[in-house]
Amino acid sequence: MIAEIIAVGSEMLTPHRQDTNSLYLTAGLNDLGVEMAFKTIVGDNLRHLIQAAKIAIERADVIVFSGGLGPTEDDLTREAAAAALGIELHPDPAILTALYKRFAARQMIMPPNNAKQADVLDEAVLLENKNGSAPGQYLDTVVNGHRKIVILLPGPPSELKPLFDDAVKPRLASALPPRYLARRMLRMALIPESQVDARTAPIYKQYPDVETTILAGNAEIQLHFLSAKPTLAEAQARVDELTGKIEHEMDDAIFSSHGESLEEVVLLMLGMRHLTLATAESCTGGLLAQRLTAVPNSSSAFIGGTVVYTAELKTSLAGVAKETIDSKGTVSEEVAHELAEGIRARTGASIGISITGLAGPAGGASGPDAEKPVGRIYIGLADGRQTTVKELNLMGNRERIRYWAAQQALELIRRHLL
Amino acid sequence: MIAEIIAVGSEMLTPHRQDTNSLYLTAGLNDLGVEMAFKTIVGDNLRHLIQAAKIAIERADVIVFSGGLGPTEDDLTREAAAAALGIELHPDPAILTALYKRFAARQMIMPPNNAKQADVLDEAVLLENKNGSAPGQYLDTVVNGHRKIVILLPGPPSELKPLFDDAVKPRLASALPPRYLARRMLRMALIPESQVDARTAPIYKQYPDVETTILAGNAEIQLHFLSAKPTLAEAQARVDELTGKIEHEMDDAIFSSHGESLEEVVLLMLGMRHLTLATAESCTGGLLAQRLTAVPNSSSAFIGGTVVYTAELKTSLAGVAKETIDSKGTVSEEVAHELAEGIRARTGASIGISITGLAGPAGGASGPDAEKPVGRIYIGLADGRQTTVKELNLMGNRERIRYWAAQQALELIRRHLL
Structure with a gap:
């Protein structure tokens, strides 16, 4: 069986936005033995959409629409799919009620155009969307003697992914031969x-x-x-x-080897050893803490830390000696060393980790930092017995340098715990 | 005039690779007043390719193929374009000679299938490729009474981009009405x-x-x-x-109204008012600080802060009274209030902002927090004259709740500064 994805949205016909849902959908469809044959990207234009929908229904067995299910006048996927299939839409009373309730819960009156989100293709199964207001739709039908499975999914990845996993894949799996x-x-x-x-x-x-x-x-x-x-x-x-x-x-x-992210692995290793971690970040500005705390239940091992963006805060919040900063600069092995020890002491964590460096685009402001190149990073790790500092010279733009610095810090902790 | 891009290559129908050339091509075509109407992604399959080419020639005025011009059996764009247009391919002697020379220069014998790279659509202009072996092609023709411009470009971005800029854009610009x-x-x-x-x-x-x-x-x-x-x-x-x-x-x-992000706007407004900002984050775990520090030169207004993930650190790093936490819970208006004032006092910032809440998936652990629902967030803002706290009840998964909480905090600062 072959599939076509139709990604709907004028934004994906601009130089700024790309369809990304199709990668996720392709992986899931491949799992079920469905091969991707075409992807079409089309704007919020009813004539174009109907045309694209007709072509896809003609040439593919499984047709997945992503996007265009919202409440605005630009959201035309339902109408286009109905027109291409030659069937009608009807409002679903339960969805309509749920939409009204959703707004009532926020003490708002639902704008009338939102009601179109309850329009359903005749014979389609509605797929409840727990993360947004537009439900998905699943239609297993016959067009000109050929079986066609037509699936409508909302565009936001946070809505599309769970809907696809929870409601579409099980239905497709039972509709297709096992593999x-x-x-x-x-x-x-x-x-x-x-x-x-x-x-x-x-x-x-x-x-x-x-x-x-x-x-x-x-x-x-x-x-x-x-x-x-x-x-x-x-x-x-x-x-x-x-x-x-x-x-x-x-x-x-x-x-x-089982899919965990580097931050998850670090948190797991800390947990198994009953150790805790605290961070003191300068150039990464909270990125390391943010990545750790993005993991559910990270609080069992990660207790917190500081973002010490200015020289003054490195002293007041993490105990770096002012003389060290004055003589060595904030981007220095010595400051990384004191930061790691300082945050460990102030938080009572088993391990203190510090990151200080120049993420760019501008270089070091003045004093001892002025000569250091963009990309120079020091990472300190203090465990109470010893403190080590690693010097890095990273390439790329600000975003890349910050990400690599946080990644290096995580890898340093992981190797320390091995 | 409307355009369609056909990105050719089976790798772009896997979960791992994406068409990215089309963003670049779209920007260039928009510059010339050509609007992108469709993008089609199709594999190295002659039947599918001819079908996609016919559809594009029917519905678009400018049709750009990217990829499928190499020497292997999988490279079928020339054949497909010819078949869809109902015209012939002929070998170009100059290109053929250049191909032989290219191989001779590396002291290699050209494999026979490489000769297909010299096949040219009848009437097409050849576009010299300085960065690879396959030339581009440009055909300005009439199909069923309609003018059609068909452009064939190699897939590697390092070849496609210069070819498009140097050979395609000037030709298109002189072929189209100024717009x-x-x-x-x-x-x-x-x-x-x-x-x-x-x-x-x-x-x-x-x-x-x-x-x-x-x-x-x-x-x-x-x-x-x-x-x-x-x-x-x-x-x-x-x-x-x-x-x-x-x-x-x-x-x-x-x-x-000029493209800046919310964090950039907040930093600009702070800068204009000569104010500084510090953060104390619990459930967002550094996300707010990370977003602020992702902006170059953010240090002029953002000085730093703390990630106070545990109750103990809320007290030790941001001065929240232990009694407040014990009686009201860490997820409370009172803790947000003391956190915002505490971080302001400890850092000397003009404005202290705090975020505490339940990002999920698990709810409050024990004590007063146990009854609070996932998604309950308190954001505190202290400016030295008054301290305000906003209660939010956010929906969605951990990632969404954290992002929205940080966004709300930024918007709260912005509105405070208006």
């Missing part, structure tokens, strides 16, 4: 892609029935393995065998 | 999309010659305006007139 896929992923940080490929290619090339993909990005390398077999046991056995050999080769460069 | 585009964008936070639409639609509907797009996402609403006219002055005048009326209607709900 078994096994996947594994290994994640590594701060190691060049070319090195990973050189070390792993001789191994994965011996497994032509396992699809291996190396992805690099966000200061991380991912190795994806995928096998499709007549039984799940066969698929899993092949993937596990290959993964085991690659794990042996790459050893402790691998931080995760 | 100029003007754009504006207004940004608003924390206001429902439907409300924005209800209030602005009566205005923008009076400007059918200005394309208005409402984008919602990331706790923000964007209104995009676009007008194309024979002169830039006319286009700009229409867009400015409409933008002015919408600004008048939405008034201070608009935080930006």
